[in-house]
Amino acid sequence: MNRANGNLPPQGRLSRNIIYFVRTLRRAGVPVGPAQTLGAIRAVEAAGFSERRDFFFTLRACLVSRAEHLDVFERVFSMFWRDPEFIETMIQTMLPMIQTQNAPKAPKTAEQRAAEAMLEGAPPPAQPDVEDAREEVELDAEFSLSANEKLQSMDFEQMSNAEMAEAKQAIAQMRLPIKPIRSRRLTPSHSGSRIDARATLRGAMRTGGEVLKLPRKTQGHRNPDLVALCDISGSMSTYSRLFMHFLHSVSLAKGQGWAQVHSFTFGTRLTNITRSLSQRDPDAALKTVGQLAKDWDGGTRIGESLADFNKNWSRRVLSRGAVVLLVTDGLERQDPEELSREARRLRLSSRQVIWLNPLMRWDGFSPQAAGIRALLPHVDSFHSCHSLNALRDLTEALSTGGSGEKQRLMAML
Amino acid sequence: MPSLPQSIDATQAMLSDENYICDRSLATLVYLALTLKRPVFLEGEAGVGKTELAKTLAKALGRDLIRLQCYEGLDAASAVYEWNFAAQMIALRAAGEGGLAEEALFSDKYLIRRPLLEAMQPHENGPPILLIDEIDRTDEPFEAFLLEALSDYQVTIPELGTIKAPEPPIVILTSNRTREVHDALKRRCLYHWVDYPSFEREFEILQARAPEASETLSREVVAFVQSLREADLFKNPGVAETIDWAKCLVALDAVALSPEVIADTLGAVLKYQDDIAKLAGSEATRILDTARARLSTQ
Incomplete structure (x- = not known):
């Protein structure tokens, strides 16, 4: 193919193939809108490619908008353009399946299954x-x-x-209170510290150049992000499952509360579950979380998981003054040195680290375990989360900004 | 004024003439952006040459470069335009009793143009390059505003009306991915993830950008940095660091890498104390050995 016949009519064979390709891509989980598809067809016309790799780069530039999707795109591309008919037949044979997938399912059984998935291994x-x-x-x-x-x-x-x-x-009714942080953006305010020059001038225009009052403006507020790191190892079993419910309701309330909620689980490895939790139906959301995180009820490697988070995610999710909610019993089986180092880095790169520990339910709880001793100095506040009352106290403590039980426990270290 | 390149090959050649060595994928993207007049969205780690691409394009095409550095709380007053209130006030007072007509007060004379408005104005060298740097540092409201400005290439000033660019500027947005930029904005752009280059590519870049470094030294530096990226560091060094480091080594008259030289100059490559501490002692020697082993097989 050369530039001369690059001027394809939109009904051309190539355009149709691109549309098929986009369909396949969507099915593989890469969200592509119609505008992007149209853009891709125009771009292919403009590029007038003579080589397969140019075609690849052109489509990639137009259809992918997230680094995570690059891999999927590459695979679908190589499969599709090697043998589009193969994929077509695949789609044909899968069609009935896909339709059944989309068909409204009996809600009762789905819920039950989700519940089973949730309770499995409890x-x-x-x-x-x-x-x-x-x-x-x-x-x-x-x-x-x-x-x-x-x-x-x-x-x-x-x-x-x-x-x-x-x-x-x-729990579904609970909300995590939020302390807004100062934004650099200015908003009009009667008692603001700065003079709103534009409004002043507008006022003066009306009174023939006489300044009668000085409208003011002040710094506005914005809500910070919330990042939850939730331990799902065997020792946390029941609590982590319930906490997932709590997280789900907090994630959904993001319009009224936290700007963005990012959630991760960790046991032996770190899993980002943010997208799963954004589904409205709690049963469906928790079911996908269950499938996504493979290390439910396994061992714990808190230090390693935090290191993974610090290295690969902290710069992406903590950059705008996020509050970190760390849910773990602190029973680290690995090197407490590493845990202490990573906890320190986490503390340095976030606005506030709140530790929720279900072990606090025992009155005689004292920070004996090495992991707890390593973690405690690096958190801002420490709370229990073993019952509804505890969760409610937590929401109160967060709105008043206390440090929970941290001081008391630090004295025992 | 140099004309736009007519093919992907020509685009790649034009960029490499300006010492910007890139893969064909990026050249394809630039060619498409110039031909289709669509914004480019470059995402990637710090120091892989995102901002540099805009500068290079401006130089190669002989266009003006307009840079909007983003930061938290960036608002229209610093991104688009602002009125010169002090001057307006004086004019208003000077006019006295009769007052001043609104048109006279809100005229071009008192308008302070910020980068976005500047990019919408006619330029004698042709449509400028508009670099919107580190878009991930701003907030959602500004993103939404950009979405509007970039889809029609126009901005509205209530007192003056709508100002539309005679020809759309060449827009390059960059992001270090310290947060996810909204999909709506990315979809209007041609997206490219700028990765760390391969050994050969990085060597070419280093030769082009730091020609004073000898070939042997350049090879060693690139091999070492490439091995560093495989080590478990908090922040991997970018290409910018590779170039900096080579220049440092030349300034110190080093002809080859040795553990001592590395220890003295590591600050040019690694910018976190944890990472530097990790490389103290035998680890640097080990990585140097890996790098040398890699060189000898190539």
Whole structure:
């Protein structure tokens, strides 16, 4: 193909192939809009390529807008343009499957499955727990304590399935309070510190050049980002699952609260689950999280995971004064030296590090484990997160800006 | 004024004449941007030559370079235009009782042009190169504003009306990816991820940019930096660091790398204390050995 016949009519064979190619690309998970497709067709016309690699670069420049998609693009490209018919047949054979995938599914079973996925591997489900709980509730009834109040202070780990479901509902209502940070952008304000020259001039125009008042402006506020790092190792099992619910409700409320919420899980390796959590349906969201993170209920390598985060993500997600929520029991099985070093770097590159530790539920909790001793000096505040009440206290503590239990524990170090 | 290149090969040749050595993929992108008049979005680690591309293009095409350095809180007053209030006030007071007509007060005379407006004005050397640097440092509202400005190449000043560029400027946006820029903006652009170059490419770049370094030294420097990028560092050195380092070594009359020379000049390559500490002692020697082994096989 040369430049002479580069002026393709939009119905040309090549354009049609590009459209097919875009379809395939979309199916492979690269979002491409119609405007981009049109742009690609025009670009191919303009480039008048004579070589396959130019064609490749042209399409890539037009159709990909994220570095993560470069790989997928390359694979789809080499498969598609080697043998487009192969892919077509693949699509044809897959069509019925795809249609069934899109068909409305019975919500009940899906929810159940998601629930199963969530509870998979949780401490032996519940039969004895239910008995225990019932007994306790009866006991409580004697002290005229309602079941609801009981639920508030109950440790998540002790809950029966039914109680857990109720707790999840309560969690879905929770929001993480936010402390806005100062923006450099100026907004009009009566008591602002700077004079709004433009408004002053406008006023003076109306009064024939006489300045009668000085309108003012001041620095506005903006909401910071939230970055959650959640330990999903075996020792955190129940809490991390519930915390996922909490994170999901916080992520969805981003319009009213945090500017952006980035979430990661870690056990033996770090997984970015931000996109999964952005699905509106909590069951669907948590199901994809379950599939994405392969290290549920495994061991913990906190130091290594933090190192991975610091190296590959911190510059991308912490640059605008983000608050870090670190959810872990701090039971590190590796080198506490590394953990301490990485925690320090995390502290230096974020606005605030908040540590949530479910182990705090025990009254006699003291920072004995090496991991906890390594981590504690580098966080700004330390809170428990083992029950609904604890989570509620947390939201209060965050809005007042206290350091939680950190001071008390630091004294014990 | 030099004319626009007519093919991808010509684009690559034009860039390399100005000592900007790039892969064919980037040349294709530049060619398309010039032909289709679409903005370019360059993303990549610091020091891989994103900003340099804009400077090179301006030089090669003989166009003016207009640079908008982004930062947090960047607003229209510093990006587009501002009125010279002090002068306006004086004019208003001087006019006295009769006052001043609005047209006289909000005229060109009192308008301070900032980069975006400047880029929309006619230029005698042809449409300028508009470099919007480190777009990831601004916030979403400014991105949304840019989206509007870049789709029609026009800006509106309430007091003056809409100002439209006679010919669209050549727009280059860069991002260090310290946060994700919104997809809507990226989709209007031709996107390119600028990666670290291969050994041969980096060697060519170094020869072009630091010709004073001998070939042997250049090879060693490039091999060492390439091996450094494989080591587990917090911040990998970019091409800019490679060039800087070679220049430092030439200034110190070093003819070849040795652990001592490396230790003395490491600050030119690595910019984090953790990384420098990591390379203290035997690690530098080990990487130097890997680099030499690599050189001997090539």
